[in-house]
Amino acid sequence: MRQTLVAATMLFALVLGGALAPAAQAQGSPFAPRLLVDGKAITNYEYDQRLRFMTLLNAPGDLVKEAERTLIEDRLRLIAAEKLKLRLTPQQIEAGMAEFAGRFQMEVPEFVEILEANGVAAETFRDFVRAGLVWRDVIRAKFGPAALDSVMEPEIDRALSILTQRATTRVLLSEILLPASRKVLADELSKTLRGEAAFAAAARTHSIGPSAAEGGRVDWRNVLSLPLPVAASLEGLTAGQVTAPVRLPDGRYAVYLLRQVELRDTVTPQTTAVDHARLVIGGAGTPAGDAVLAQVRARVDSCNDLNAFPGQLTRETVAQSALPRDLAAALAPLDENELAVSTAGGAHVVLMLCSRRVLGTGEPDRQAVRTRLAENKVVGQAELYLQQLRSNARIERR
Template identity: 25%
Template sequence: MNVKIKLSNTLRTLLLGALLFGSLAHAEVQPLDRVVAIVDNDVIMQSQLDQRVTEVQKSIVKQGANQPPLDVLQQQVLERLILENLQLQIGDRAGVRITDEELNQALETIAQRNNMNLEQLQMALKQDGLSFSAAREQIRREMIISRVRQRRVADRIDVTNQEVKRFMASEHGQLQLSEDFHLANILLPVPEGSTAAVIEKAAIQAQQIYQQLQQGASFADLALSRSSSENALEGGDMGWRKTAQLPPPFDKLIPALAPGQVTQPVRTPGGFLIIKLLEKRGGSNQLRDEVHVRHILIKPSEIRTDAEAQKMAERLYERIVAGEDFSTLAKNFSEDPGSARNGGDLDWVDPGILVPEFQEVMKRTPSGQLSKPFKTGYGWHVLEVLGRRATDSSEQMREQQAMNILRNRKYDEELQGWLREIRDEAYVETKL
């Protein structure tokens, strides 16, 4: 079961303050407001369009880009509103609901990712001209759209083992699956054509910095005070790089380092360079924690409300607690076709491939214990943890990484096709 869900880039941009979204379907009606589009059973108002256009214009200004003609921008924004409206209507008909508890958890997660608490998040939103209540509603809509896409798009994607093998054997695939290194640097420049004395002086200074680092000095502080690199103000942070992106001799030096270690000063065309390995990921030797888990999934649908799905999951939970066989109930009632035939057994899984809600409940549930019913974007679950282990599964992780890359690639393609489908099948009348 591939159940990875995350908030959309639009939402992350919203909450970082780069692009402020207003209400899609419930904007306050302004004087002389009028309908600019009829979308199936709903409408889009001029006030909604104007508000969104204004916000996009502000975002373009922040990016330093050129503003397109107003009529072109209006058409683009209106088309985006139409697609969002259609997805929200699909979610409403399918009974997709976001509870206050889920919404609060999402807000807390967003605040934490931005190194804030909820109060600080409210203040940041206020400074960007957006009320906390408006942000909550926008997050709710984004979560609904995400769940609609998960049900309608993700379930249509299939990646074969042959595709995975071909990708892993390709040059591009090997690059994608190679180790990633999070690096920082300190650069002591040596101008072109410098005398031997200037070069020697820079070499001595670089060696002194290296000795300070070996004695425990802060790399970030020295980068700020001594480095001439363009990222010196960020403590020399270069971000993540792959081996193929590193120039010689660093392509050989960096993989031999342990996180926290630094290279000796190296003479480069720009000067003397010292690089620190902050952290690394991927590669051939990987230990991962795995959980043996089984679950029963009950989905809301056009004929079953979310509340009814919850009650059904609660009844199944009570039956298991009373002594009925989990496997038999999963075969009879679970709506996860991939695991139902196996009595709900997901086998040994890497928690990282599961949605956050599933991960969290699984993490809290002791081995041999049953969880109470809980909700994810797929529906209502009851899970049982059968065991935990740490395993060396380098090849399996590479295969899973390749699978995720291919699924994400197919998802983007499938999503665009699905959006065209729902747009073509809908009744849309624009009145601009």
């Protein structure tokens, strides 16, 4: 990727000597307002800097329009942060700059040196990073707690199942990363790309990720280390197939080519956990007891649904090898969220298999999965909120 950036630098130097500089000069004084966003000025200088910055990074789209759009949105982000009295420390901004430069396998001083050599001030880079970081705080403050509360237990169960069923699996992927504004392109690429050569060519042309120069090829990844939407998109695919567009937690879209799958370890009874629930309903054979059982059969779709019914409910996760023989035999034929009913001691006994999953040091934490699911939900809320801010803003052209 560093080679790509250097090549882009050389091309950019030629561009700067031509069309871009006169375009900026045509606007008048560099520090005169080009736009006002709710009274906050965007100067000609800021526009010229953003245009140079995006061109150097080989950003997709019509950059003359995209530079203006992104500046307007950054102003709206900063205004929203001011209203919430949110501030970033210098250390937070420096860390954000380091993370961004790291995408190009560079340290900040080296990255800034290339920017400045092509007429992009270090402050332009800093402002760009600051707007993105403070927006995260805005979204976290507005939607974070509600998003966590909105994650339902069945969603976590499903996510855990996706992750842990393939906990011993590594995948070799190629990727195409696209801005949030390029969903249509993501859909098109997902439907039309066939074969690694075509995928690599599209990655070099369209991807904004650090792997673009290598045709989107990335190293082996454990499925557990992938974002949940990415892991879910790979379910059911075989080598050579392309995923549907994936919405990443940061708002970008991605399309993946599954090049190879490797099962590294053997799943054994010692490494398999069985999550199961047992509900004892008194009064078997009585109208009341039989009525409760009938309701359970009719209304229960997952183990969490059992909480709504009277009776003695227990739920636990045990290694397959540690299950009592009779219990293991009763659970063996069940699929996830399937139940079996028996009678013992004058009571109905409802046994339900919640999930089977792989144990190990890499087993995902339930709360961590809840947080990741909440972050995915927040992405959509953030985009709608930004659209709302823009539609309500007073934008004046000077």
